[in-house]
Amino acid sequence: MQRNIWTRFIGISFLLAGALAILYSRPVLADSRWGANYFPNIELTTQDGKTVHFYDDLIKGKMVAIDLIYTTCQYSCPLETARLAQVQKMLGDRVGKDIFFYSITIDPKNDTPAVLKAYAEKFHAGPGWTFLTGKKEDIDFLSKKLGLYSDPKLSQDGHTPHLLLGNEPMGQWMRNSALDNPRFLSQMIGDFLDSFRNMKPAQGKENTESAAIHLDPGQYLFTKKCGACHTVGQGDKIGPDLVGVTDTRNRDWLMRKIQHPEQLLAERDPITMALAEKYGNVNMPNLRVSDDDANYMIGYLVSRTSELQRQAQAQNAVTKPAGGAGGMARPNQ
Ligand code: HEC
Numbered sequence: 001m002q003r004n005i006w007t008r009f010i011g012i013s014f015l016l017a018g019a020l021a022i023l024y025s026r027p028v029l030a031d032s033r034w035g036a037n038y039f040p041n042i043e044l045t046t047q048d049g050k051t052v053h054f055y056d057d058l059i060k061g062k063m064v065a066i067d068l069i070y071t072t073c074q075y076s077c078p079l080e081t082a083r084l085a086q087v088q089k090m091l092g093d094r095v096g097k098d099i100f101f102y103s104i105t106i107d108p109k110n111d112t113p114a115v116l117k118a119y120a121e122k123f124h125a126g127p128g129w130t131f132l133t134g135k136k137e138d139i140d141f142l143s144k145k146l147g148l149y150s151d152p153k154l155s156q157d158g159h160t161p162h163l164l165l166g167n168e169p170m171g172q173w174m175r176n177s178a179l180d181n182p183r184f185l186s187q188m189i190g191d192f193l194d195s196f197r198n199m200k201p202a203q204g205k206e207n208t209e210s211a212a213i214h215l216d217p218g219q220y221l222f223t224k225k226c227g228a229c230h231t232v233g234q235g236d237k238i239g240p241d242l243v244g245v246t247d248t249r250n251r252d253w254l255m256r257k258i259q260h261p262e263q264l265l266a267e268r269d270p271i272t273m274a275l276a277e278k279y280g281n282v283n284m285p286n287l288r289v290s291d292d293d294a295n296y297m298i299g300y301l302v303s304r305t306s307e308l309q310r311q312a313q314a315q316n317a318v319t320k321p322a323g324g325a326g327g328m329a330r331p332n333q
Pocket of ligand 1: 261278284
């Protein structure tokens, strides 16, 4: 058991190092998360010849993974598509149910629906994965909006092999390298799906602020390094749920626990001994976390905890009779 976790974990960390590019930027629109008025509702055609609208039909209310391809591409696209096909296999029937894959061609002149259909078949793309074509200028505009556009003159490929993961109702968007190791990608997508599963869609302006904040570096690091064993607010995994841990432990101890857990164990630190007993003597591994990274992750634990506390409070305000809400939950406007 322990070995498996380790093998998996080490695999993930190695293959991953530095592979993600994260979108820090806030949406440009002042009073809106990335919603209907951010995404162009352009008309596209599927590999089966069906006409769809980007916002209304493809992403509204959904979790999605989007990449740009073209079928004659010699460089990264075939690899990218093959990797996604593996990710789809690993995610199984969640694709088409929990998450939808879209590969949009940037070479619509050549990539007709029939060409895309043959391409999809070549890679055994299953249900829930749609290949799309459309008007060149619409697609260019869309790829700029999605942050996937790259100047054809700059890269040999004419596009960036990025995979954009999005949760439209929550307004959360994240960009990965589509060339990442498939096991990592599927784990990342799985975690991404799970971490939003229990959240409510953002409503009104009050929630818009927090919904619009993209994954921060702390969250990224945490998912990558710690997510195999810990959650924040979703229960114990191999290690304890870390919600509220920044309130119950002091910062110095947390830094040591994250950076040098083996020292605490060697010193027979009482908290660690109690935890080790409770968690079946699986010990927290030393993951060679730098000071900066540890600080980012603690920052994430703090902000995620208070976000969950705010949500719980807002929930209370809704279920309790009027008057008890304090200033926390303002009505939607
Ligand atoms: C291989 C699984 C594993 C990984 C990976 C892992 N942990 Fe742990 N962690 C545990 C276990 C098991 C415990 C409880 C036993 C112990 O303390 O050694 C624990 C305990 C902790 C605690 C103490 C919890 C408390 O209640 O005081 C913190 C904080 C923590 N981990 C943070 C992290 C962070 C941050 C990362 C990522 C850098 C991480 N862990 C990665 C397994 C893991």
